[in-house]
Amino acid sequence: AAAQLQLSKAAQLLGLPVEIAEYQVQWWRLSRHKKLTAALNYLLKQHAQFSRLERVQLAYFLVQIGLGHDQKKLAKCEQYSVSYWNLLLRSAADSYPYIG
Numbered sequence: 001a002a003a004q005l006q007l008s009k010a011a012q013l014l015g016l017p018v019e020i021a022e023y024q025v026q027w028w029r030l031s032r033h034k035k036l037t038a039a040l041n042y043l044l045k046q047h048a049q050f051s052r053l054e055r056v057q058l059a060y061f062l063v064q065i066g067l068g069h070d071q072k073k074l075a076k077c078e079q080y081s082v083s084y085w086n087l088l089l090r091s092a093a094d095s096y097p098y099i100g
Contacts, residue, residue: 020046031066039063054091058084 007021027042043059050058061084068076 027062031063036063050091054087057087061087 004021004025007024008018011018011021023042023046027039027046030036030039030042040059040063043062044055047055047058061080064080065077065084068074068080
């Protein structure tokens, strides 16, 4: 609950929909409990403003980051993190004025 509250405050400060914070908390919680199908639903909701293909790609990158984290593979996390942020910023640069 505390994480969701902090993420909600951050979303408000950044001018993002507050629901994004809820989706972030839910997919992370579900993925930690190995409920990947349910987590995927929230990953897709978190990126609702993007095209279907972009949502799938972004969700895939985040799942791979999580798997790399679980496997203690830093290089894998870094590779997919770079791919995630490249796609995110290329797709919606105007939506993220606080970065770069």
